[in-house]
Amino acid sequence: MSQTGIGFEPTELRERVGSRIREFFDAKVDAAGHLGGEYQQLWQAARLASQGGKRLRPAFVVGVYSALGGDDEESAIQLATAFEILHTAFLLHDDVIDRDILRRGVPNLAGEFESDAIARGVSAERAGAWGQAAAILAGDLLIHFAQGMIARLTVADRTRVALLDVLDRSIFVTAAGELADVAFSTGVCDPHLSEVLAMTERKTATYSFEGPLTAGAILAGADVAVVDTLSEFGRLLGVAFQLGDDILGIFGDERVTGKSASNDLREGKETLIIAYARSTSEWSQISDGFGDIGISDGQARSIRRSLERCGARSFVEGMIADFADRASELVIASDLPSSLQANLCDAAQRCVGRLV
Amino acid sequence: MSQTGIGFEPTELRERVGSRIREFFDAKVDAAGHLGGEYQQLWQAARLASQGGKRLRPAFVVGVYSALGGDDEESAIQLATAFEILHTAFLLHDDVIDRDILRRGVPNLAGEFESDAIARGVSAERAGAWGQAAAILAGDLLIHFAQGMIARLTVADRTRVALLDVLDRSIFVTAAGELADVAFSTGVCDPHLSEVLAMTERKTATYSFEGPLTAGAILAGADVAVVDTLSEFGRLLGVAFQLGDDILGIFGDERVTGKSASNDLREGKETLIIAYARSTSEWSQISDGFGDIGISDGQARSIRRSLERCGARSFVEGMIADFADRASELVIASDLPSSLQANLCDAAQRCVGRLV
Numbered sequence: 001m002s003q004t005g006i007g008f009e010p011t012e013l014r015e016r017v018g019s020r021i022r023e024f025f026d027a028k029v030d031a032a033g034h035l036g037g038e039y040q041q042l043w044q045a046a047r048l049a050s051q052g053g054k055r056l057r058p059a060f061v062v063g064v065y066s067a068l069g070g071d072d073e074e075s076a077i078q079l080a081t082a083f084e085i086l087h088t089a090f091l092l093h094d095d096v097i098d099r100d101i102l103r104r105g106v107p108n109l110a111g112e113f114e115s116d117a118i119a120r121g122v123s124a125e126r127a128g129a130w131g132q133a134a135a136i137l138a139g140d141l142l143i144h145f146a147q148g149m150i151a152r153l154t155v156a157d158r159t160r161v162a163l164l165d166v167l168d169r170s171i172f173v174t175a176a177g178e179l180a181d182v183a184f185s186t187g188v189c190d191p192h193l194s195e196v197l198a199m200t201e202r203k204t205a206t207y208s209f210e211g212p213l214t215a216g217a218i219l220a221g222a223d224v225a226v227v228d229t230l231s232e233f234g235r236l237l238g239v240a241f242q243l244g245d246d247i248l249g250i251f252g253d254e255r256v257t258g259k260s261a262s263n264d265l266r267e268g269k270e271t272l273i274i275a276y277a278r279s280t281s282e283w284s285q286i287s288d289g290f291g292d293i294g295i296s297d298g299q300a301r302s303i304r305r306s307l308e309r310c311g312a313r314s315f316v317e318g319m320i321a322d323f324a325d326r327a328s329e330l331v332i333a334s335d336l337p338s339s340l341q342a343n344l345c346d347a348a349q350r351c352v353g354r355l356v
Numbered sequence: 357m358s359q360t361g362i363g364f365e366p367t368e369l370r371e372r373v374g375s376r377i378r379e380f381f382d383a384k385v386d387a388a389g390h391l392g393g394e395y396q397q398l399w400q401a402a403r404l405a406s407q408g409g410k411r412l413r414p415a416f417v418v419g420v421y422s423a424l425g426g427d428d429e430e431s432a433i434q435l436a437t438a439f440e441i442l443h444t445a446f447l448l449h450d451d452v453i454d455r456d457i458l459r460r461g462v463p464n465l466a467g468e469f470e471s472d473a474i475a476r477g478v479s480a481e482r483a484g485a486w487g488q489a490a491a492i493l494a495g496d497l498l499i500h501f502a503q504g505m506i507a508r509l510t511v512a513d514r515t516r517v518a519l520l521d522v523l524d525r526s527i528f529v530t531a532a533g534e535l536a537d538v539a540f541s542t543g544v545c546d547p548h549l550s551e552v553l554a555m556t557e558r559k560t561a562t563y564s565f566e567g568p569l570t571a572g573a574i575l576a577g578a579d580v581a582v583v584d585t586l587s588e589f590g591r592l593l594g595v596a597f598q599l600g601d602d603i604l605g606i607f608g609d610e611r612v613t614g615k616s617a618s619n620d621l622r623e624g625k626e627t628l629i630i631a632y633a634r635s636t637s638e639w640s641q642i643s644d645g646f647g648d649i650g651i652s653d654g655q656a657r658s659i660r661r662s663l664e665r666c667g668a669r670s671f672v673e674g675m676i677a678d679f680a681d682r683a684s685e686l687v688i689a690s691d692l693p694s695s696l697q698a699n700l701c702d703a704a705q706r707c708v709g710r711l712v
Contacts, residue, residue: 143500
């Protein structure tokens with residue numbers, strides 16, 4: 001299995017993206033030192049937040065760029081770094097919005113600042129506010145600096161503006177998806193099947209798949225047909241991937257996913273599988289425990305069985321297979337180079353394969 | 357008194373900035389309509405948040421640009437718009453960080469979304485989370501689109517990069533100031549005089565004064581000496597202005613400032629005047645009521661008297677006069693065009709004049 005878990009094997013170029021990300025944060029940590037100890041701590045925590053992920057988005061940017069014959073490695077690295085930093089920004093603000101102070105089981109930036117304040121004798125409420133403020137500011141900074149990297153690419157004006165447009169779309173659509181997600185989880189809107197599917201696409205597919213894939217192609221000077229194919233492929237793959245994450249969040253093996261498969265049930269995460277189950281008579285068996293922070297592992301098992309019995313699991317798994325197949329077919333019917341076709345089809349099939 | 361209250365009379369160019377801001381938001385409201393009713397509502401609320409301010413930053417950008425002989429009005433308008441949209445973004449996130457749901461006495465974006473959710477039957481806690489999420493996302497979007505305007509300026513590469521650098525500095529330093537402000541208000545750090553003064557400079561002077569003034573000059577093709585003069589002038593004026601706001605926040609006439617002069621005392625806002633008072637024996641007369649949301653107008657009057665008695669008020673007023681004088685002297689000794697010198701000195705003296 002590749003490092004990303006979704007195709008595109010590690011390359012020297014991708015390692016250089018990792019170095020560039022570290023260099024970016026190291027420089028900011030240094031500069032922040034002149035503006036106060038807490039501010040330097042903020043940048044150190046932001047650097048930590050940028051580590052440990054799968055680096056999916058840089059893999060897409062440089063993978064597509066190289067496959068399409070791009071040879072301006074410096075610009076490809078900068079573009080890939082921008083998407084990864086944007087991703088870190090979104091994670092930081094996503095956690096603030098969800099009031100999470102843990103990520104991957106350890107304190108996130110807000111959690112670190114919060115416990116630090118408590119250790120300094122600050123009240124729990126004020127320490128919480130301090131943690132949230134720090135995470136909001138860190139995300140703001142990273143949203144800003146991500147675009148700054150694209151704005152400074154030394155490429156043709158036309159190319160730079162096209163890349164800025166990709167980023168605009170990524171951010172504009174993702175914010176809509178995130179807002180819809182919160183609307184469902186707070187009960188402001190009813191989570192109907194079609195709206196939850198649209199939210200899934202907007203929140204994940206656009207900035208994590210469509211954006212990096214098309215940006216890599218645009219930087220490589222690809223023609224409109226290639227960019228359009230990758231855009232549609234990214235949309236399909238992104239939905240398949242996120243729906244797979246939703247399944248793993250409920251049915252996954254904790255030893256593989258690294259997170260408890262009961263968490264999404266406890267938190268009442270509104271996903272397509274839940275939206276489907278709501279429309280069935282089995283929902284009465286699920287609704288009591290769903291979103292109850294105190295449910296036992298036994299109750300979680302019972303909900304999982306209900307989600308299978310009512311057909312929600314197989315419905316979503318069928319959709320994943322369908323989206324992945326459509327993504328592959330699109331690529332095979334395209335004029336993309338055969339090595340890129342193989343990589344993209346591999347990525348699509350991994351979306352299905354990781355579930356079995 | 358000019359529209360901005362700080363010099364630079366209204367011009368046709370500034371009116372065109374106002375139109376450009378409206379056009380920006382109108383286009384986003386339209387586009388958001390395709391991504392859900394709540395998302396469109398978010399952009400409508402963001403548009404509302406951008407209205408009603410003094411438009412200080414655009415006045416600086418276009419005022420300096422025109423005075424230095426710039427004739428690319430289109431770019432000046434775009435640059436000025438970027439700074440104003442960044443300002444709206446900061447206001448939105450500042451309110452989230454302070455947990456404010458009112459601005460200028462009416463519900464802000466978070467407050468509007470919160471009451472809307474309550475009207476839909478959502479619990480108070482979840483409605484609050486909905487409002488906060490909406491304001492975080494709106495600020496994120498505006499931070500992004502502000503830079504996008506500068507990144508798309510059709511000017512020489514060197515000029516665009518220099519303007520991006522100004523924006524980088526504005527955001528990097530402002531975040532440090534905002535973090536320090538929260539550190540003081542939550543009690544994470546002790547508000548010593550010199551740190552509070554540094555916070556004041558970082559939080560306000562950089563993005564609201566130094567940034568717009570130097571950006572206008574850079575766009576006009578000014579040489580390094582001019583840019584440096586405006587940078588230092590902006591720093592001095594920005595501190596004078598913010599210290600003046602701090603005074604007005606405690607001693608101002610509600611009918612003029614539009615906000616209660618007891619609010620800053622009730623909220624326990626850590627300003628230079630308070631930092632000074634803390635170091636005097638009079639503080640024991642102030643500390644009880646300061647930061648107490650329930651203090652009466654009589655108690656507030658008593659605190660105001662204490663702040664005068666201990667010399668805090670005159671200390672800060674002296675600093676304002678000093679910073680304003682140094683700002684004026686710097687300008688008079690410079691090679692800036694005389695009309696610009698007059699405007700800048702006028703702005704500096706207004707910082708003092710509005711307090712009497």
